Amino acid sequence: MYITRSLARSCTSLPRSTRPSLVAAMPFLSAFQQSRHSSHSPMGTPPTNPRKKVTIGTLRSMHRRGEPITMITAHDFPSAHVADAAGMDMVLVGDSLAMVALGMEDTSEIILEEMLLHCRSVARATKAAFTVGDLPMGSYEIAPQQALETAIRFVKEGRMQGIKLEGGKEMAQTIEKITTAGIPVLGHVGLTPQRQNALGGFRVQGKTSLGAMKVLEDALAVQEAGCFAIVLEAVPAEVAAIITQKLSIPTIGIGAGNGCSGQVLVQVDMTGNFPPGRFLPKFVKKYGDVWGESLKAIESYRDEVKSRQYPAPEHTYPIPKEELEVFCAISKKL
Numbered sequence: 116m117y118i119t120r121s122l123a124r125s126c127t128s129l130p131r132s133t134r135p136s137l138v139a140a141m142p143f144l145s146a147f148q149q150s151r152h153s154s155h156s157p158m159g160t161p162p163t164n165p166r167k168k169v170t171i172g173t174l175r176s177m178h179r180r181g182e183p184i185t186m187i188t189a190h191d192f193p194s195a196h197v198a199d200a201a202g203m204d205m206v207l208v209g210d211s212l213a214m215v216a217l218g219m220e221d222t223s224e225i226i227l228e229e230m231l232l233h234c235r236s237v238a239r240a241t242k243a244a245f246t247v248g249d250l251p252m253g254s255y256e257i258a259p260q261q262a263l264e265t266a267i268r269f270v271k272e273g274r275m276q277g278i279k280l281e282g283g284k285e286m287a288q289t290i291e292k293i294t295t296a297g298i299p300v301l302g303h304v305g306l307t308p309q310r311q312n313a314l315g316g317f318r319v320q321g322k323t324s325l326g327a328m329k330v331l332e333d334a335l336a337v338q339e340a341g342c343f344a345i346v347l348e349a350v351p352a353e354v355a356a357i358i359t360q361k362l363s364i365p366t367i368g369i370g371a372g373n374g375c376s377g378q379v380l381v382q383v384d385m386t387g388n389f390p391p392g393r394f395l396p397k398f399v400k401k402y403g404d405v406w407g408e409s410l411k412a413i414e415s416y417r418d419e420v421k422s423r424q425y426p427a428p429e430h431t432y433p434i435p436k437e438e439l440e441v442f443c444a445i446s447k448k449l
């Protein structure tokens with residue numbers, strides 16, 4: 116409707132001349148022009164000085180030097196792109212995506228194929244960081260063979276460089292099977308959200324001497340089985356620091372204090388990409404207000420569309436005056 120009205124306005128000032136060649140030229144945009152003028156392009160110009168690829172070797176030498184390892188979750192192409200651009204050492208496609216990106220009740224609902232879809236989109240954007248995909252509940256616990264098959268799918272179809280799985284001693288054989296096949300495994304002990312029903316909810320682990328010993332024994336077992344690093348989740352800081360000292364591989368803490376070899380956070384949480392009032396675990400620091408910024412931007416867009424301030428002339432494409440004259444003349448005859 117608006118196009119018709121503005122076209123009518125443009126046409127009134129034009130003389131009556133026709134040029135049938137215009138009709139032949141109507142499929143006017145070549146594939147190249149279409150892609151140049153589309154907003155659906157992935158990343159824009161690549162940086163001139165790209166970061167060196169982070170490998171297992173890089174992570175090991177960071178650990179040797181005592182340099183903290185940074186890790187963040189990404190669940191899709193844009194969130195991986197920004198994490199990589201910000202210089203993260205590792206990007207994790209965590210199964211937290213079930214809750215924070217797909218709106219599921221808990222992580223047990225997500226299936227392997229859904230994880231793989233998100234892994235692929237993250238892999239396409241992550242040029243430097245080391246990528247790790249989280250094996251979802253049900254895809255690895257039955258037998259080491261099942262776990263290896265799933266891990267291979269994460270590498271071949273998900274395009275991940277390593278995998279993460281939850282569990283301690285009881286997963287040692289499984290971890291050994293996967294690492295022996297040449298797939299790096301990131302362990303995950305302490306609070307293991309996939310087992311929340313057995314743990315009685317999202318509870319801090321290792322709060323008693325016995326509990327702390329169990330976390331240490333689990334960490335030692337998965338190290339022995341071949342993990343290149345271990346996520347320590349929701350463990351008292353002092354316990355996590357002692358466990359870190361006892362291990363020869365890095366610990367990546369989440370709710371486990373500053374004595375770990377590195378840290379991981381869920382990106383949606385730490386960027387503040389959620390509405391006010393949502394529950395946030397104690398250990399999360401909110402570094403931004405992405406939800407608030409997006410809300411403001413979308414509200415402004417809504418207001419400007421309603422008031423016809425957007426799009427302004429600078430957001431439109433020009434047409435040569437004579438071409439417009441011809442078009443107006445032809446369209447009047449229709």
Ligand code: KIV
Nearest residue numbers: 188209210211346379
């Ligand atoms: O699923 C996830 O995002 C995770 C991290 C919180 C470690 O497992």
